[in-house]
Amino acid sequence: MTWLDQLVVLAAGLGAGILTSTVGVASLLSFPVLVAVGLPPVVANTSNTVGMTPAGLSGSxxxxxxxxxxxxxxxxxxxxxxxxxxxxxxxxxxxxxxxFEAVVPWLILGTCVLVGVQPRLSRFLRQHATDTEPRVRVSGPTAVFATLTGAYGGYFGAGSGVMMMAVLGFGTDLEFRTVNALKTFAVMASNVVATVIFVAIADLDWLAVGLLAAGSVVGGYVGARIGRRLPAAVLRSMIVVVGIGAATFMLVH
Known part of the structure; x- marks a missing residue:
């Protein structure tokens, strides 16, 4: 990579770190940048996962x-x-x-819709539920879908944060800011596990990893401070808009 390429990757890490802790579509920024600077797709994907792990840690x-x-x-x-x-x-x-990449845009679009309609649908379900106690534990079905989301995060990851927010939003009655924090924590957990595997058996571009890590560790913490202060409605709208835009971009390219 040229020095300009390195600067772009560093900036992508910073921006993707902020997205990790806010709207949850970080890899849709950082992954295309790595491909654009010349990394093969699989190497870009594994290097992106390892390099973005510090964002999840600092965001959490x-x-x-x-x-x-x-x-x-x-x-x-x-x-x-x-x-x-x-x-x-x-x-x-x-x-x-x-x-798997063929269905990624549709998964992201679907989960964006779920995040958008979740407040009204959750209210409707609560009004017709026989159990009036708030759901503050992870049920069996929610755990299954959270595990599937983790699998997607380990495979490709783009939009996995949005998917986890949809899973937790429907499966619990926790405050939106708490769900957003758990989403960031889930991305971190998925990336840490994938990093251990990729470091052991995958091809990585360590320069790209280092640049992404340097930018993302700052971006993740900054994003957490932003995400905590944004009103739930604003943050939810941002997630839906960015997610739909990213999925549309993937479909047309």
């Missing part, structure tokens, strides 16, 4: 207050996202990338 640290509010849910998210990521990471190395 920034959301530590929210994560401590419901420790049981936090542990459940850690386990489901981490276990799912094992399967997803291995699939990335064993299967052609085109197998």
């Amino acid at each position: 640290f920034g959301y530590r207050r929210e994560l401590a509010e419901h420790p049981g849910v936090t542990v459940a998210v850690l386990i489901t996202a981490g276990c799912g990521s094992v399967a997803g990471s291995l699939l990335l190395l064993w299967l052609p990338g085109s197998v």
Whole structure:
């Protein structure tokens, strides 16, 4: 990479770090940049996952207050996202990338719609539910979908944060800011597990990894501070708009 390419990758890491802790579509910024500077797609994907791990760590640290509010849910998210990521990471190395990438835009579009309609649909479900107690634990079905989201995060990752927000939004009655924090924590857990696997058996571009890591560790913490202060309606709208835009971009390219 030229010095200009390196600067672009560093800036992409910073921007993607902010997106990790806010709208949850970080890889849709950082992954195309790595491909644009000349990395093969699979190497770009694995290097992107490793390089973006610091964003999840710093973002989770920034959301530590929210994560401590419901420790049981936090542990459940850690386990489901981490276990799912094992399967997803291995699939990335064993299967052609085109197998899964063909459905990625549609998955992102679908989850953006779910995030957008979740408040009204959740209110409707609560009004017709026999159990009036707030759902502050992860149920079996929610755990299954969280594990599948973790698998997707280990495989490709773009939009996995949006998907996790949809899963937790429908599966629990937690505050939106807490769900956003758990989403960031889930991305971190998925990336950490995938990083261990990729470092052991995958091809990585360590220069790209270092540049992304340097930018993303700052961006992740900054994004957490932004995400905590944004009103739920504004943050939800940002997630939907950015997610739909990213999915549309992937479909036309």
